[in-house]
Structures are given as structure tokens and as C-alpha cells.
Amino acid sequence: SQQGEEDPQALSIQEGENATMNCSYKTSINNLQWYRQNSGRGLVHLILIRSNEREKHSGRLRVTLDTSKKSSSLLITASRAADTASYFCATRDTGANSKLTFGKGITLSVRP
Amino acid sequence: DGGITQSPKYLFRKEGQNVTLSCEQNLNHDAMYWYRQDPGQGLRLIYYSQIVNDFQKGDIAEGYSVSREKKESFPLTVTSAQKNPTAFYLCASRSSGSSGEQFFGPGTRLTVL
Numbered sequence A: 001s002q003q004g005e006e007d008p009q010a011l012s013i014q015e016g017e018n019a020t021m022n023c024s025y026k027t028s029i030n031n032l033q034w035y036r037q038n039s040g041r042g043l044v045h046l047i048l049i050r051s052n053e054r055e056k057h058s059g060r061l062r063v064t065l066d067t068s069k070k071s072s073s074l075l076i077t078a079s080r081a082a083d084t085a086s087y088f089c090a091t092r093d094t095g096a097n098s099k100l101t102f103g104k105g106i107t108l109s110v111r112p
Numbered sequence B: 001d002g003g004i005t006q007s008p009k010y011l012f013r014k015e016g017q018n019v020t021l022s023c024e025q026n027l028n029h030d031a032m033y034w035y036r037q038d039p040g041q042g043l044r045l046i047y048y049s050q051i052v053n054d055f056q057k058g059d060i061a062e063g064y065s066v067s068r069e070k071k072e073s074f075p076l077t078v079t080s081a082q083k084n085p086t087a088f089y090l091c092a093s094r095s096s097g098s099s100g101e102q103f104f105g106p107g108t109r110l111t112v113l
Helices: none
Strands: A005-007 A010-014 A019-024 A029-037 A043-050 A055-058 A061-066 A071-076 A085-093 A100-102 A106-111 B004-007 B010-013 B019-025 B031-037 B043-051 B054-057 B064-066 B076-078 B087-094 B108-112
Touching: A005 A085, A010 A019, A019 A106, A029 A061, A029 A071, A043 A055, A043 A061, A043 A071, A071 A085, A100 B043, B004 B087, B010 B019, B019 B031, B019 B087, B019 B108, B043 B064, B076 B087
Parallel strands: A010 A106, B010 B108
Antiparallel strands: A005 A019, A019 A071, A029 A043, A029 A085, A055 A061, A061 A071, A085 A100, A085 A106, B004 B019, B019 B076, B031 B043, B031 B087, B043 B054, B064 B076, B087 B108
């Protein structure tokens, strides 16, 4: 079952602009993670935010989490053409298992 | 280099044949996962294993089988019972001590002819 739902499905911006991607989920979570996938490749972990955290930064990435709204956002500042990829949010629920549930992904295109 | 490898990168199979996809990791991770990715559908979990000699079905296990005889290896067999096997298959691993970050292999693209 799909837990995370990303929004928008596709985003096209100019190099240098900021990109904001959103994710909503349905159940209680232990943490939420964002991954990046270049075309035809495996996923790469970007950042993890725990359920008791509200904001986290890593380089040009900023992630927020609102557990009352069951939503998260990923902000990429000063985007570059190399940021062009698909971005997925994934949630780990509060149960004992270690499964992640992925959303369908957002396709980001950064125009040079 | 530490990492997770999948082979082959591309695989072609005739209908009715079983095929096994390889996944190996040298990260000393306890947990390993198999996902299927179809266009526009994100990743769906097929099977996962949290420890050697143990594995559990994911959301779409029908038509697939796995084994976990060694910590480093988690092969996936796509059987002839899988009705629509053409997809991109991704293997991942995770350290039992981590909060959940998974490390992914490069994927195998399976095409049924």
C-alpha cells in the first residue's frame, strides 16, 4: 500500500530557483525519509527526520515535518541542473518492523 | 569499496521461465529488501529479510521467492507465476543499528519477451 503521496507529480524550474516538494502520509510514523533517484539508477538517501523533529537541514536541503497535518516538505535551495532527478518520500511506521513505504515520486527538472 | 551490487543490469526472459536476480552487499547489514518499480508507481516491497535464514513477504510477494542463506546475499527469483514481471527491480540493505536509512543497489531491469 502506498503511504506517502508527493505533490506536485512534476516540477520544472530554472537553475538558481528554489524547489519545494511536498509529501503527505496517513498513519503514525517513526520517521520520514527523502530519497533521490537519477534515471535508471538506484535510490540515494538524502535526509531523515524523526517524528519528534520539526525541521532539519543538510547542505542545500531543508526538510520540515508536521505530524499534526501528516505532511513533510523538502526544499532544495539554489537549484542546479544536476539536481534534476526523481525525489521520493518514504515513511517508517511506528510498528516493530523495519519496512519503509514509498510514495510515487516527484520528477524535478532544473533548466540550465 | 563498500556497497551493494546487483547483477545483471539488464535481463531478458521468455514467458514461462524462472529467473534469479542477484543482490550482494559488503556493508555488514542485517536487513535486506527487494522492491519493484513500475513507471509512475514508485517502489513496492516484494520481500524483506531482517536476519539470516529469515524473511517476510512484502506487499506484492505473489510470483516471487527469496532466500537468505548468507548475510551478504539476498537473491530474488521471479517465477513463471508472476503475471507481469517486466519491471525495474531494486535491492536495498539497512544496518540494524540505524533509524531506517536504506542503501540501494543500481537495479536490474527485467524484460519478459
